[in-house]
Amino acid sequence: MHTEPPSEQDRRFLSAAIRVGRYQLGRARPNPAVGCLIVNAGRVVGIGATGNGGRPHGETIALADAGKAARGATAYVSLEPCNHYGKTGPCTEALIEAGVARVVIALGDPDPRVSGSGAARLRDAGLDVPFEPFADIRSLAQAAHRGHITRMCKGRPHVILKLALSADGGIGREGQGEGQGQVAITGPLTNRLMHGLRSRMDAIAIGAGTYRADHPKLTVRLPGLEDRSPQRVVLGRADAPEGFIHFPGTDLEVSLRALSEQGTTQVLVEGGAKIAQSLLREGLVDELVLLQGKDAIGKGAITPFPANPFDSLVDAGLEGWTVRAKRALEPDRMMVLAPPA
Numbered sequence: 565m566h567t568e569p570p571s572e573q574d575r576r577f578l579s580a581a582i583r584v585g586r587y588q589l590g591r592a593r594p595n596p597a598v599g600c601l602i603v604n605a606g607r608v609v610g611i612g613a614t615g616n617g618g619r620p621h622g623e624t625i626a627l628a629d630a631g632k633a634a635r636g637a638t639a640y641v642s643l644e645p646c647n648h649y650g651k652t653g654p655c656t657e658a659l660i661e662a663g664v665a666r667v668v669i670a671l672g673d674p675d676p677r678v679s680g681s682g683a684a685r686l687r688d689a690g691l692d693v694p695f696e697p698f699a700d701i702r703s704l705a706q707a708a709h710r711g712h713i714t715r716m717c718k719g720r721p722h723v724i725l726k727l728a729l730s731a732d733g734g735i736g737r738e739g740q741g742e743g744q745g746q747v748a749i750t751g752p753l754t755n756r757l758m759h760g761l762r763s764r765m766d767a768i769a770i771g772a773g774t775y776r777a778d779h780p781k782l783t784v785r786l787p788g789l790e791d792r793s794p795q796r797v798v799l800g801r802a803d804a805p806e807g808f809i810h811f812p813g814t815d816l817e818v819s820l821r822a823l824s825e826q827g828t829t830q831v832l833v834e835g836g837a838k839i840a841q842s843l844l845r846e847g848l849v850d851e852l853v854l855l856q857g858k859d860a861i862g863k864g865a866i867t868p869f870p871a872n873p874f875d876s877l878v879d880a881g882l883e884g885w886t887v888r889a890k891r892a893l894e895p896d897r898m899m900v901l902a903p904p905a
């Protein structure tokens with residue numbers, strides 16, 4: 565078999581394949597949003613990403629796009645091609661049959677039905693298969709496929725907890741009357757960014773208390789992306805919330821497992837304080853997105869942290885969390901945190 569060492573060109577096409585897959589985040593559930601590029605003699609001849617609802621797979625779409633040009637070509641995939649018989653045949657067989665000569669794989673698939681066997685099958689058929697050839701590109705693929713990875717490895721969705729804090733650390737005001745409950749904390753820039761985040765989620769969850777107090781819409785309100793509004797979920801006891809999937813149990817881990825069984829790979833939790841505290845306490849948060857606005861709530865502010873995390877993570881009870889990103893979103897600020905290992 566002719567093998568070629570991974571090149572700078574491989575790196576570029578592989579990272580492009582990941583971006584192509586990412587476009588389907590929030591629509592490919594229960595499957596990962598896999599991106600695939602078919603490149604022949606340095607030219608992209610086929611592009612594909614996992615279809616809505618998880619089928620067809622990215623490779624199938626890219627191969628169909630490439631047609632005869634796939635013969636002798638290199639396929640770049642964000643995730644190891646599947647090697648099991650699902651609703652259709654495996655992507656490995658489709659790649660082999662199309663005459664693809666080389667398959668560059670950004671990341672192995674943790675799905676036990678695939679893990680390692682996809683790459684092995686391709687090699688057995690005589691293809692050149694660079695597997696996870698670049699550490700930094702592998703990290704990009706891990707980030708893109710984190711929902712799938714968490715779901716496969718932990719049996720629950722990847723949980724992103726978002727909390728918007730006022731200048732005095734509040735997420736709302738006690739009570740449900742005028743000027744109470746939900747108050748606007750962040751500005752338009754933050755809000756647009758957060759609607760973008762919503763659009764890439766499979767589900768958005770809130771606690772029963774927040775549902776009762778606010779009846780939030782939780783839709784994506786970015787022009788052109790309205791149809792990307794994720795499934796809405798209420799966790800905890802509430803009276804038949806309309807338009808929401810409801811998990812009335814009090815054990816959050818059990819509810820998250822049930823959500824994962826329904827196909828959810830990533831869920832954004834948007835409040836309130838009680839569910840946030842429970843998730844943090846139970847170690848069920850994979851990413852914490854903290855925002856802080858410039859105005860104070862004052863009397864009656866509901867504060868989920870004992871101190872302002874933007875001043876001190878330790879005092880806020882977030883010891884061991886690491887700051888992944890910090891951003892000024894005038895007039896607000898944002899901090900993204902990863903949990904202790």
Ligand code: AOF
Nearest residue numbers: 595596598614621622645646650655675
């Ligand atoms: C690929 N390309 O685009 C995706 C893959 O239920 P099935 O038959 O659709 O298989 C789902 C599994 O296939 C999923 O758990 C994951 O391991 C893989 N997803 N594989 O080759 C794709 N979405």
Ligand code: ZN
Nearest residue numbers: 621645646655
């Ligand atoms: Zn496949």
